[in-house]
Amino acid sequence: MATLQAVTGMNDLLPGDGQGARWQRLEAAFRETCGRYGFQEVRTPLCEYAELFQRSVGEATDIVEKEMYTFDDRGNRRLALRPEGTASAVRAAIEHSVLARETVVRWCYLGAMFRAERPAKGRYRQFHQVGAEVYGDDSPAVDAEVIDLASSFLQGIGITKFTVRVNSLGGAETRARYRDALIAHFAPHRDALSPDSQSRLERNPLRILDSKDPRDLPFKAGAPSIVDALTDEDRAHFERVKEFLSALGTPFVVDPSLVRGLDYYTRTVFEIVDTSGALGAQDALGGGGRYDQLFTELGASKPVPAFGFALGIERLLLAAPVTEEAKPFRVAVVAVAKPDEHATHAGVLGLARELRMRGVETVVDTRFGSMKSQMRRANDLAATVVLVIGSNELASGQVSMKLMATGEQRSVARASLLDELAQLQRAAAATGAP
RNA sequence: GUGGCCGUAGCUCAGCUGGUAGAGCAUCGGAUUGUGGCUCCGAUGGUCGCGGGUUCAAUCCCCGUCGGUCACCCCA
Numbered sequence: 001m002a003t004l005q006a007v008t009g010m011n012d013l014l015p016g017d018g019q020g021a022r023w024q025r026l027e028a029a030f031r032e033t034c035g036r037y038g039f040q041e042v043r044t045p046l047c048e049y050a051e052l053f054q055r056s057v058g059e060a061t062d063i064v065e066k067e068m069y070t071f072d073d074r075g076n077r078r079l080a081l082r083p084e085g086t087a088s089a090v091r092a093a094i095e096h097s098v099l100a101r102e103t104v105v106r107w108c109y110l111g112a113m114f115r116a117e118r119p120a121k122g123r124y125r126q127f128h129q130v131g132a133e134v135y136g137d138d139s140p141a142v143d144a145e146v147i148d149l150a151s152s153f154l155q156g157i158g159i160t161k162f163t164v165r166v167n168s169l170g171g172a173e174t175r176a177r178y179r180d181a182l183i184a185h186f187a188p189h190r191d192a193l194s195p196d197s198q199s200r201l202e203r204n205p206l207r208i209l210d211s212k213d214p215r216d217l218p219f220k221a222g223a224p225s226i227v228d229a230l231t232d233e234d235r236a237h238f239e240r241v242k243e244f245l246s247a248l249g250t251p252f253v254v255d256p257s258l259v260r261g262l263d264y265y266t267r268t269v270f271e272i273v274d275t276s277g278a279l280g281a282q283d284a285l286g287g288g289g290r291y292d293q294l295f296t297e298l299g300a301s302k303p304v305p306a307f308g309f310a311l312g313i314e315r316l317l318l319a320a321p322v323t324e325e326a327k328p329f330r331v332a333v334v335a336v337a338k339p340d341e342h343a344t345h346a347g348v349l350g351l352a353r354e355l356r357m358r359g360v361e362t363v364v365d366t367r368f369g370s371m372k373s374q375m376r377r378a379n380d381l382a383a384t385v386v387l388v389i390g391s392n393e394l395a396s397g398q399v400s401m402k403l404m405a406t407g408e409q410r411s412v413a414r415a416s417l418l419d420e421l422a423q424l425q426r427a428a429a430a431t432g433a434p
Numbered sequence: 435g436u437g438g439c440c441g442u443a444g445c446u447c448a449g450c451u452g453g454u455a456g457a458g459c460a461u462c463g464g465a466u467u468g469u470g471g472c473u474c475c476g477a478u479g480g481u482c483g484c485g486g487g488u489u490c491a492a493u494c495c496c497c498g499u500c501g502g503u504c505a506c507c508c509c510a
Binding site for chain 2: 005008061062063066067084113115117118119120121122123124127128129196207210211212213260261280281282284285286287310311312313314315316334336337370371372373374375376377378379380383386388390391392400402404407409
């Protein structure tokens with residue numbers, strides 16, 4: 001292609017296609033929901049030292065192994081566009097010692113993430129997530145409350161067909177023990193496993209449980225359950241989480257094969273999948289879990305328990321119903337004048353500015369073509385009211401006011417114009433603006 | 435990274451065994467010298483993704499390439 005295009009898998013969002021407005025409403029809804037749960041928004045850079053993700057997400061994960069956008073900056077430092085949000089937020093929390101001032105921190109974020117995968121429906125190289133994290137509280141009540149936050153946010157934006165799957169991976173010692181048990185189980189069948197799972201066997205045996213490859217299924221079925229490997233403390237924690245979720249009325253199912261793709265999870269993990277079929281093959285709306293070791297692994301001076309989740313905005317929008325936005329009350333000012341009658345044009349611009357200063361959305365077709373073309377433009381822009389200014393109006397101190405819905409038109413004194421418009425606006429709001 | 439399908443006007447698409455392109459919508463103008471939507475008339479708009487090959491001749495056939503899309507892997 002001779003003309004420049006957007007990078008593969010990275011998309012424009014144009015006004016007028018309706019998507020931009022949906023994004024804005026979704027983001028507003030997320031901030032609103034988070035606010036009600038006591039979360040504050042944090043913003044971190046799109047780019048970090050690659051090492052941050054290697055250490056947090058894990059060297060042996062798909063994200064780090066083959067999906068990260070990494071490059072060297074001018075100082076020959078290895079950077080990466082962030083593939084997810086948790087690592088950056090934790091880094092920022094450590095760097096700014098936020099837990100020295102507050103014992104518990106509740107953060108939320110929204111923004112672009114990058115993964116160099118082949119795009120498909122609901123999967124893009126630049127995609128966007130909303131997420132929330134709690135630092136400094138190891139109570140199972142946090143797990144339940146944050147899962148509930150995600151769940152009620154979905155319902156709030158009209159997504160009803162989804163399933164919350166939960167599992168517990170246990171703490172560090174459980175994971176180590178379970179890992180050994182898995183290796184012991186799968187190793188004898190090594191040659192029968194899928195090639196992917198063969199390599200997972202040494203590097204990350206938990207991920208074999210995630211496999212959908214038919215060759216792995218028979219061996220998965222007989223694999224030891226993580227539930228049996230949990231310590232008493234892990235088990236008690238998980239039981240509380242389930243209790244609290246039930247008490248909150250948040251539906252969930254326990255899925256012992258749920259392991260998630262990131263290394264930093266401990267104890268509770270969860271995933272939310274769409275069941276409406278709107279997402280195609282990528283049915284995960286998001287997921288998260290507890291990561292009690294991550295602060296320490298990233299160099300915090302003392303351990304900090306943490307819990308968080310992220311949801312994919314593009315996928316939420318695929319799953320959410322498309323709702324009509326209420327039409328705004330909008331005024332168009334039209335000039336009736338010959339092309340060189342600049343005084344009339346100036347009068348139109350002046351009136352428009354006056355209205356805007358009073359909070360009225362006002363548009364002007366500043367090409368000042370024929371009145372017909374200006375009227376057409378006003379109609380295209382869905383103006384509720386058109387104000388016409390020409391020599392007649394200028395001479396009499398009046399403005400011709402036309403209501404586009406009915407075609408009704410009357411002459412209004414400049415002095416009472418704002419009152420008239422305010423009255424119309426109230427009436428439009430009362431009837432729900434057709 | 436692997437595979438299927440698809441690239442013709444701004445958009446959605448048609449184009450018959452190869453004879454250098456058409457519709458609808460959109461845009462602009464006119465019918466209506468200061469009045470939108472509906473209708474009618476007209477106009478603008480295309481290196482047929484790009485490169486090569488076969489042919490007298492390629493939008494059409496072949497190869498390559500780029501892009502899109504869906505799926506696999508995995509994930510948001």
